[in-house]
Amino acid sequence: MYEGVVQDLIDELGRLPGVGPKSAQRIAFHLLQAEPTDVRRLADVLMEVKAKVRFCSVCFNVSEDEQCRICRDPRRDRAVLCVVEEYKDVVAIERTREFRGRYHVLGGAISPIDGIGPDQLRIKELMPRLNDGVVLEVVLATDPNLEGEATATYLTRLLRPMGLQVTRLASGLPVGGDLEYADEVTLGRAFAGRRAAE
Amino acid sequence: MYEGVVQDLIDELGRLPGVGPKSAQRIAFHLLQAEPTDVRRLADVLMEVKAKVRFCSVCFNVSEDEQCRICRDPRRDRAVLCVVEEYKDVVAIERTREFRGRYHVLGGAISPIDGIGPDQLRIKELMPRLNDGVVLEVVLATDPNLEGEATATYLTRLLRPMGLQVTRLASGLPVGGDLEYADEVTLGRAFAGRRAAE
Numbered sequence: 001m002y003e004g005v006v007q008d009l010i011d012e013l014g015r016l017p018g019v020g021p022k023s024a025q026r027i028a029f030h031l032l033q034a035e036p037t038d039v040r041r042l043a044d045v046l047m048e049v050k051a052k053v054r055f056c057s058v059c060f061n062v063s064e065d066e067q068c069r070i071c072r073d074p075r076r077d078r079a080v081l082c083v084v085e086e087y088k089d090v091v092a093i094e095r096t097r098e099f100r101g102r103y104h105v106l107g108g109a110i111s112p113i114d115g116i117g118p119d120q121l122r123i124k125e126l127m128p129r130l131n132d133g134v135v136l137e138v139v140l141a142t143d144p145n146l147e148g149e150a151t152a153t154y155l156t157r158l159l160r161p162m163g164l165q166v167t168r169l170a171s172g173l174p175v176g177g178d179l180e181y182a183d184e185v186t187l188g189r190a191f192a193g194r195r196a197a198e
Numbered sequence: 199m200y201e202g203v204v205q206d207l208i209d210e211l212g213r214l215p216g217v218g219p220k221s222a223q224r225i226a227f228h229l230l231q232a233e234p235t236d237v238r239r240l241a242d243v244l245m246e247v248k249a250k251v252r253f254c255s256v257c258f259n260v261s262e263d264e265q266c267r268i269c270r271d272p273r274r275d276r277a278v279l280c281v282v283e284e285y286k287d288v289v290a291i292e293r294t295r296e297f298r299g300r301y302h303v304l305g306g307a308i309s310p311i312d313g314i315g316p317d318q319l320r321i322k323e324l325m326p327r328l329n330d331g332v333v334l335e336v337v338l339a340t341d342p343n344l345e346g347e348a349t350a351t352y353l354t355r356l357l358r359p360m361g362l363q364v365t366r367l368a369s370g371l372p373v374g375g376d377l378e379y380a381d382e383v384t385l386g387r388a389f390a391g392r393r394a395a396e
Contacts, residue, residue, distance in 0.1 A: 046241040
């Protein structure tokens with residue numbers, strides 16, 4: 001219905017996650033009226049990301065170099081390795097400033113329905129990192145959902161026989177939330193994991 | 199928090215309408231993992247749109263040529279001119295296949311709060327199109343909201359003294375909707391505009 005290249009743009013935008021046909025149209029019209037330099041900046045950064053960004057050869061975090069900032073940082077504790085599903089989980093954990101160890105990005109979680117088993121994740125790349133006796137604790141920081149739990153269970157069974165300390169993030173009430181609005185599983189976990197009051 | 203160019207991409211995506219920080223992050227991560235050819239196609243079409251698309255010199259519709267497809271089409275009725283706010287309104291009306299005349303795209307609607315008066319719209323470009331005696335009817339198809347109504351009222355006062363037939367799109371109940379859910383203004387308009395049953 002639209003003039004050729006405008007329709008092409010709407011189609012391409014509609015392929016992005018969370019962008020439906022209406023949003024794609026809205027963004028396209030915005031770009032049609034935007035300054036050419038603004039549109040060029042977006043196009044340039046798209047190409048730049050694909051040219052520059054690769055995955056850290058050690059932990060598979062996103063990186064602009066062969067090794068990511070965290071793996072290159074000598075102040076990071078090499079005794080603790082935090083296993084996450086995705087790059088965005090690294091960023092979320094870094095934001096807390098609670099963790100000073102290093103990471104390993106699996107690239108997803110075990111999900112048989114989606115055809116993702118242990119072989120599709122970067123588990124074979126994880127194992128050599130644990131064999132040198134430097135890593136003492138592995139923190140499994142997968143998502144607290146079905147796939148994340150399955151992945152954590154799988155890794156626990158794999159790593160514990162290696163004599164490593166394997167830990168998981170605490171489950172419980174989110175800080176700042178209302179107890180009455182917590183779902184029953186979360187509230188149940190919060191009870192099971194209750195600690196002595198300080 | 200993110201590696202340089204990834205943050206640049208998130209920033210650029212966050213500038214698009216309807217894309218908040220979370221969506222921008224989600225789209226950026228999708229693009230990080232996407233095939234380079236897919237990302238290049240998006241970047242290319244962005245540049246192509248800015249290079250190729252301009253506005254029709256007659257009606258200010260979006261066009262890849264000096265005149266848009268509709269203005270170039272000799273089968274379109276030159277006696278009827280439909281005035282709309284934006285390019286997307288042209289597309290919406292074309293989709294109905296009810297209108298065989300031509301268009302004039304104002305580029306917005308009168309909105310004093312946003313600093314948009316008649317001089318900011320393409321009204322001075324509309325006038326010469328009405329002076330040659332070819333156009334007999336002007337259909338004011340502005341949005342049925344405050345700004346659209348103000349624009350239509352302004353244009354009616356301007357055009358009627360020129361001896362032109364000036365019409366507006368009918369207001370009333372949307373087809374397929376439930377009468378009980380219609381807002382009172384729409385229902386009031388539907389009553390005021392009632393017609394003899396066929």
